[in-house]
Structure formats: C-alpha cells, structure tokens
Amino acid sequence: xxxxxxxxxxxxxxxxxxxxxxxxxxxxxxxxxxxxxxxxxxxxxxxxxxxxxxxxxxxxxxxxxxxxxxxxxxxxxxxxxxxxxxxxxxxxxxxxxxxxxxxxxxxxxxxxxxxx
Amino acid sequence: xxxxxxxxxxxxxxxxxxxxxxxxxxxxxxxxxxxxxxxxxxxxxxxxxxxxxxxxxxxxxxxxxxxxxxxxxxxxxxxxxxxxxxxxxxxxxxxxxxxxxxxxxxxxxxxxxxx
Numbered sequence: 505x506x507x508x509x510x511x512x513x514x515x516x517x518x519x520x521x522x523x524x525x526x527x528x529x530x531x532x533x534x535x536x537x538x539x540x541x542x543x544x545x546x547x548x549x550x551x552x553x554x555x556x557x558x559x560x561x562x563x564x565x566x567x568x569x570x571x572x573x574x575x576x577x578x579x580x581x582x583x584x585x586x587x588x589x590x591x592x593x594x595x596x597x598x599x600x601x602x603x604x605x606x607x608x609x610x611x612x613x614x615x616x617x618x619x620x
Numbered sequence: 621x622x623x624x625x626x627x628x629x630x631x632x633x634x635x636x637x638x639x640x641x642x643x644x645x646x647x648x649x650x651x652x653x654x655x656x657x658x659x660x661x662x663x664x665x666x667x668x669x670x671x672x673x674x675x676x677x678x679x680x681x682x683x684x685x686x687x688x689x690x691x692x693x694x695x696x697x698x699x700x701x702x703x704x705x706x707x708x709x710x711x712x713x714x715x716x717x718x719x720x721x722x723x724x725x726x727x728x729x730x731x732x733x734x735x
Contacts, residue, residue, distance in 0.1 A: 538723070547622065547710055547726035548663075594663070607676065608724060610663040 506531040508597045510611035518619045523567075523582040525614045527595030530576065537578045538596040538608070539569055548594065554578065565589070590618045623647040624727035626711050632733045633701065641696040641730045643711030651716040652694040653724065654686060657708040669694060670716055701734045708732070 511526040529535055536555045540548040552563025559571040569580045578595060595611040623646045633639050645652065654666040668676035669688040683705075685697040694711055708731050712724040 540726075545728075545731075547624070547626075547728040548712075549622065549726070550723050553723060607665060607668065608663075612660075612662045 506535060506597045506609050508595050508609055508611040510593075510595050510614050512614050513612065514615045514617070516617040516619065517585045519587055520584050523580070523585045523589065523616065525580040525593050525595075525616065527578045527580065527611060528576050529578060529595070529597045531597055536598045537569075537571060538598070539563065539567070539578075539580050540594045540596060540610075541591050542594065542613075543591045551580070551593075585616075585618050587618050587620065590616055592616070622725045622727065624711060624713055624725050626709075626727035626730050628730060629728065630731045630733075632735065633698070634735050635701060635703070637701075638697070638699040640698065641709055641711075641732075643694040643696075643727055645692055645694075645711075645713035645725070645727075647713055647715075647725060649713040649715045649725075650691055651714045652688060652691070653712040653714075654694065654696055655710040655712065657710055657729070659707075663710070667696075698732075701732075703734050706732055706734045 507530045509528045538553045539551040541551050542548045551567050552561045554561045554571045562568045567582045569578050571578050592613045592615050594613050596608045598608050625644050627642045651670045653668050656664045656666055665678050666680045667686045672688050683700050687695040708729045710729045711727040714722045714724045
C-alpha cells in the first residue's frame with residue numbers, strides 16, 4: 505500500500521531565502537507524485553507532478569521537486585521565498601497499479617510561514 | 621479559478637437539519653470526488669464517481685449520501701450530522717484514464733459547522 509510522510513508540520517523561512525519542504529513516500533509500484541498548495545480559505549492547487557518522466561520536475565511559481573527513487577523522496581524546493589508563498593503544502597502519492605487507481609493519498613501537510 | 625465550483629462556501633447546520641452541498645465542474649472531466657479536510661488530519665477521500673458511477677466509498681457513515689446525476693455535477697446530501705463532522709468539504713474532478721492518474725482539480729470547498 506502506498507503512503508506519504510511529510511517530515512515537517514511547520515517550516516518558517518525569511519523572505520528571499522531558500523525553501524525546502526520534505527516528503528518521503530512508500531509505494532509498491534511506480535508512483536506518481538504531486539505537490540499541492542492550499543492558501544487560507546481556498547481549495548488545493550497543483551504545484552507540480554512527477555509521472556515517471558524527468559526526475560527533476562518544475563512547477564508553478566518557481567517551485568521544483570526532485571524524485572529520488574533510492575531515497576524514496578520527493579522534496580519540494582524554491583530558491584527564494586516570497587511572502588505570497590505562505591500556505592500549506594501537501595505531498596501526494598498515487599499508485600498506478602494500486603487497487604484504487606488514480607486515487608490520491610495525501611500527506612498531513614506542511615505549513616510554510618514566510619517572515620519579512 | 622480551477623473550473624470547479626462549490627456552493628455554499630459556508631454552512632452552519634443543526635444536528636437535525638438536512639442540507640446538501642453542490643459541486644460543478646466545467647472541465648469536461650469524467651471523474652469527481654468528495655474529500656473531507658479536518659484540522660490536523662490528512663485529507664480523507666470520501667467518495668469517487670467515474671462516469672457517474674460510484675467506484676469508491678471509503679467507509680463513510682450513511683448520514684453522508686452522495687449523488688452524481690451527470691458527469692458535471694456532484695452533490696453531498698447531509699442529514700443528522702454530528703459536531704465531529706464539522707470540516708472543510710472539498711470537491712475535485714479529473715479526467716480518469718486507465719494507467720494514468722491524472723491531476724485532480726479542486727474546488728474552494730464548503731466550510732461546514734455542525735452545532
């Protein structure tokens with residue numbers, strides 16, 4: 505069965521400094537991995553997704569993530585944080601061959617705070 | 621805007637009330653989902669509809685009753701809820717293709733409070 509673990513429930517950075525949000529996954533087969541962002545009182549928006557193509561995935565708003573099979577990780581990074589990046593971020597796994605094909609398993613979320 | 625709308629955005633109801641949440645997608649997708657988002661818990665998948673047929677029901681109590689009259693509309697009928705059902709209810713849609721878990725597009729959610 506697939507699962508995902510977000511290693512930090514809260515990350516705080518200063519504006520202009522790098523962002524690192526950590527995610528480890530467990531999957532029986534080839535996983536598809538996603539990062540979603542949720543701003544306060546809003547629904548979830550897709551940042552980026554990995555589906556067995558290039559291991560370095562670029563998303564919107566300057567975010568990117570690298571799929572590392574040997575480490576079962578899919579960490580989200582951004583070189584320079586902006587105040588508007590303050591939100592909750594969810595790492596998500598979907599197992600192509602799982603019983604619930606296409607269904608998403610969400611991590612508990614990491615809340616990102618950005619200080620001026 | 622993601623192309624998925626939800627109404628109402630906020631709902632307060634008593635435990636004996638009956639209400640419905642509505643979701644509409646304008647993306648031409650064939651799959652729709654209901655999720656529950658509670659504080660400090662991961663997003664929980666409640667129901668999945670594929671081509672209007674329910675394909676998943678993750679042990680959701682019968683006081684939640686979904687309805688999918690067509691591929692563009694999804695309802696969640698609520699009756700005799702409990703205070704612990706208070707949460708953000710999110711609707712999502714996707715274009716489901718065999719062997720390819722496509723991106724799910726989420727609505728803004730309905731914030732439900734049960735008194």
